[in-house]
Amino acid sequence: MATTQFYCRQPKSIELINGQPQFDSKFETTTEKPDCKASQYSPSGKIFAFSEPQSVVLVDVNTGAIVKKIEVQDVFDLLFSPLGSYLCTWSKPIKNEFGNWNDNVKIWRIPKEDPTDVKLITEYSSKNQTGWSPQFTGEETLMTKVLNQSEIGFYKLGADTIKLDKPVDTLSVKEIGKIQSFNVSPGKNPSVAIFIPEQKGQPASIRVYSVTNFKKPVSQKQFFKGERCQFTWNALGTSLLALVSTDVDSSNKSYYGETTLYLLGIAGSFDQRITLNKEGPIHDLAWSPTGREFGVVYGYMPAKTTFFDSRGDSIFSFPEDSRNTILFSPHAKYVLVAGFGNLQGTVDIYDRQDKFAKITSFQASNTSVCKWSPDGRYILTATTSPRLRVDNGVKIWHASGKLCYVKEHTELVSVNWLPQDLALFPGIKKTEIACEPHQSAVEYLAKRNKSSGNASGVAKPSGAYRPPHARNSAAPAQSTTLWQKEKLMNDASQPQPMTSSQLASQPRQKVIPGAKPVLPPGLPIESKAALKNRKKRLAKKEKESTASPEVESAPEVPQLDTLVIGGVSSLEDKKIRSLLKKLRAIEQLKAKQIDGEHLEDTQVLKIETEPKVRAELTSLGWSE
Template sequence: MSANTQFFCRQPRSVELIQDYEEIKSFPKPSLECRAALYSANGEYFAYTQPNEVVVVKTTKSAPLQARLELQDVFDIFFSPNGTFLALWCKPICLDKESGVWTKNVKIIEVASGNTVLEWSNKHQGGWKPQFTLDEKILAKNNNNKEIHFFDLSTDSPIDLNKPAHKFKSESTIGSFQISPGLNPSIAIFIPEKNGQPASVLIYNIPNFNQPICSKNFFKAERCQLKWNSIGTALLALASTDHDTTNKSYYGETNLYLLGIAGSYDSRIHLDKEGPIHDITWSPSAREFGVIYGYMPAKTTFFDARGNSIFSLPPSPRNTILFSPHAKFVLVAGFGNLQGTVDVYDRQNKFQKITTFEATNTSVCEWSPCGRFILTATTSPRLRVDNGCKVWHATGKLIYMKEYQELYSITWKPQKVSEFPPLKVLEAAPAPHVSTKEYLEKKKTIESASVSKPAGAYRPPHARRTTGSVAATSLHQLEARRVPGASVPGAVPGASVPGAVPGSARAGKAAVAAKVESKAAAKNRKKREAKKKEGETPEPESNEASPAPNSESTTAATAAATSAAPTEGGSVIGGVASMEDKKVRSLLKKLRAIELLKMKQANGETLEDTQVSKIQKEEDIRTDLENLGWSE
């Protein structure tokens, strides 16, 4: 394997695959917190930040030091296309509140000499990055969202921030812009819709801003993602809004437009499935692009450079599409809130599927520069567990795996595609690393244990000591049997209370509970008694299948049950639960709460001190229940 890879955990480290995944010892490691680390686009330099400096090293085998730039509180870095310049965003500091003067916290530094070429103030970290043309002769920056200033970096004379070489002015607010990667640079500018006026994407040749060479107007566009193809001849514009006027989507509305710099075509891409657009990407060949769209299961369709549909994959839960560097393979996967299934297709063989594998909890996915391997990783802070990286062969075989306590960033070292010959036939996967074998064996053991584990309903801790069914020993049913008048699933009507001795207080309470009258029955009984005293025949009781017992028998039964029950705190008067039963119910409620807390604790959740103290009181609660005559 001849591609380099860079891993970032708490401290950046460089690892080379041709050295059996060993760490490069000569790499100057950081000693303090690292907020940002980045390769240059051509892979020649690697830079990382420290609280008081920025360190730049060359990416040769020995990783020699290139420069140490003494700058404080650098939060973000960005290289020009060929690594000639390094752009830095430092923490802004207000120098004068009354006049609103801030420090010049954005700096453009020449890497070779370490000299500051240009600097200005930008309080917001979002959208601070300047843009360079491919030949690095022109730098463009947004100026107050109304103008775009262009500076000539090819001159040897000092650059004056107040005298840009070229300037683009707009009467409306500039939403975003993107310089093309071609040798003849163009710039695409997005103007959001406002006050009933449609949004627009304008394409100009730099530095001719009198007339756009191509433009497109459309509505439903608060933001727009601009993506050029690799040679800068066509542009994809993904317009989106936060609110869906049809109320069909929580994620708003998305529409895709295709524009050509020659002005020969500009059209909306027709998508035959309703729903949001999940991902778009150009092929490295610049002749086609892929789109994943629609409600799940989403549809994946490939289009040519003029927006004509070429091929569609079957609908599936996917939201990520990546072409390999040589455009031979295409990866379609479902990450984020999806389960992490990855499909690999051979683009040059009529989209024949090569393999499918699972890469769960993936937050980073990249093709290697040689187009033979796929890097997947789980990083923090998106997920703070299972952090680590995996390297897969294009056939779906896992060949390397490494776990980290906290992994923040990971990427391949950028390299030119021309350094690797195009793949005609994919060779067999190399032998897995030792770490991979251990990981696969561990995973197999866990899976076999989960399969052999007997399935069944959850049994609470107090029921695991018995051989009875869960239905007979669950807490809510045991409590229901203790409460007068409560229904128990599966209980036989008229059955005695468990544990009650005939003639005891518990038996008396059960008898009283069985004879409690409803309000309608009591009202009818009083009417019958009144008519009986007057010598009339009593009317039959409504809504009853059998004749009601007379008042004398009812009174006798109630009196007998009441006399059998104690008259102190544990008594039942008129069918009302006793103090003893109320206390039992309260204790059972606490016991159920303790069981829930113990389940959370077993699942790895962190409990508060008050919750831990509740769990510690379980034995005391069970002792109180036994003293009250309750048993499982």
């Protein structure tokens, strides 16, 4: 059985690591300065390329030997053609002495027979790093490149040079509009899809042309509310998903605009808008490797995950949950549905061939990269920079949810699997046993369990939320809420009224006509109406206590040391109540954050003021 491999790129080093079961280093290089800006495996699975300040280095993935150093300076991006026969590089654009931009995009031919015989076949200028790369047909017979805002040129491959001023064919839509994006399909019968955004009152449109006939599209769709479009082809190149988005939501329900999904079939000129039965953005979508179905994660959190067939009909849906990522395994047996980004990192694995039966769930917190291995048995999750600057590293999980390998890095920039044909690996059996974890995984789990005080390794129930300052104390969390504590403090700050029996036990005061009445000690001065209402309340309370004498006595109210002057709370008490109100609002926001709800920047800043609020409360004599 073939061995999988993945690379890890740091600012100052590159490493190729073999997969299960060895997890040993195949190739490693380091530099004194953070010079490595780009790296990529070739789709053929034979070459690994990475950039240096003065060159691009080609490495044989099987031996770990350096095959060739291509002399080209300051390469910031790399791209291989579908079969790995061509390498495209993008360097930082520089103006020459005449004020013209240099040819910073270069295309190199890498012969399969002799990878050392690398030749430059063409070059051109592209100032923007976004959208700089040319595209190739699946069998590398044609290369496409944007000529201007309304034209795409097609060039024949195979010769030692490409004349960019003489394309073999041109797709032009000058009479319709400007091309915002395009994508060439995989497969043996290539097509090209273009997106024309709405302008001057004209609707946006998606058009799909066969590369052999640009006169009439084989499929098209027109609509309004379209500013950008992301194309996703199935593996056969016979169906296309178009995710159309706008910057502004006309219904004012979202800050992030609107998203709409369209399905276009090349055979039979089929097109349809996919009906999603929950409002909200489309988080992720993915085609099955079979090309006959796809999955979509959509809607406001908790999101919904639904699977559709190649005609856009719904076939299955998972219960709503906090998820925003979906990935099919290479053999289409497993489906991964996870919640990354600002969610908790829960990963669910389902068996597609067993009616979407759930296999396992595990936690991969702070994940920014998630990939299935080429054999469909393992899952790579990684935390990379600059998405997150802490806890960078790679974890390899078995499909059963078992952690197999861990490698921590100070700063990890990029990571990916080596592309390999699925035929190199045996099929997955139902009785297949998960691998034995690598020593790195054993040490990582032991360290994590020790820090959490869980020697058994079994996850403990989370229980009720406790604020950070109270988590390490031995005393159990009190069930009294901040609102209840505030109410108790307010009640304690007011003098307790006397009952009728207490009033009767007081000595009779002598009444002097024209003088103010002398009230019993502790009783505040009140108006006649207030006195009348108080007597009514006392009479009602005595009546209720007489009717139900067996009712248990109320729990003793904790006494708070408050300063009360003439029945009015002091300034300190008012300040404490105000701070408690702020603290209660902060805990409500933290609960929303734990549930995965999106918080505004002002709400996040409010949470960060918690230590300051608690410090003020402590200085005023308040305690939990």
